[in-house]
Amino acid sequence: MKSAFDLAPDVAQALATGRPVVALESTIISHGLPHPENIRVAQQVHETVRAHGAVPATIAILDGRVRVGLSDDQIAEIGSRDDVIKASVRDLLPLLGRGGSGSTTVASTSMIAAECGINVFATGGLGGVHRQARDSWDESADLTTLSSTPITIVCSGVKSILDVAATLERLETLNVTVVGYRTMRFPGFYLSDSGHDVTWTVQDPVEVAAMMRMRAAVGVNSALVVGNPIPVTGQLDPDLHDAVLADGLTRAHERGISGKDVTPFLLDHFHRATHGASLTVNSALIVDNADLAARIAVAASG
């Protein structure tokens, strides 16, 4: 089965020798950020991870193969080809079966990373329970996947387009550990503070590494989420955020946008309606999270 994974040479070597590796998702590149900013951010993330002495492993499905560790050319392909499908775990088998190409979400990236022995992953914001989920039943597969995937994921909370309170309740039910990085508040993606508390806080990467060491010892198989807030000085203006979100939700409803298209639609709406201000925030938090993830991976490999 493992032959389905194509590990880049530097990723394979780091895993074989116990050196730090940071998994990265590719849906951010294909569906989360517009071209060409998406490619610029992906490259900046790679450089940031390498600057700390860790190896970046961006995960994607390219022409029927699971790639773990993308070259600059492969990043550019994911970021510019229009036949790249947003692929969650449920989409992997059909894509691989027919030799297609897809970008991996938090769910599928986590699953593949853990299968390959990578234990740290950086992203922007997790998926979660959508607003109006009582009617639509729209809850991201990110949540259930994290309940059964032993990985540490650094993110700026969950996307603020979601029902954050309901998502936190689901994370609790699903045994996912949530810690705030130098905060007791759950980060709000474009905003530093979602308005909700977390139960635990950590002060540095060494503390996270100590938790990771206990994972195997006690048999916890769910994810550890490290919520890393964007600094207040770098966040989106909260009033602008709320107005743009309300407008975006109305438009999505009017246009009948549903299922896997909701998240990309709302992110794109934000980027347009804020004239790029949300894009600046989104790009910055992705790079910040990669930076922290790399330091955690280094601390955990020591």
Ligand code: PSU
């Ligand atoms: N975080 C971002 N941008 C994104 C996503 C997360 O900053 O585009 C993606 C992730 O791949 C996440 C997905 O897994 O959105 C969630 O989509 P859905 O709500 O359809 O499960």
Ligand code: MN
């Ligand atoms: Mn969904």
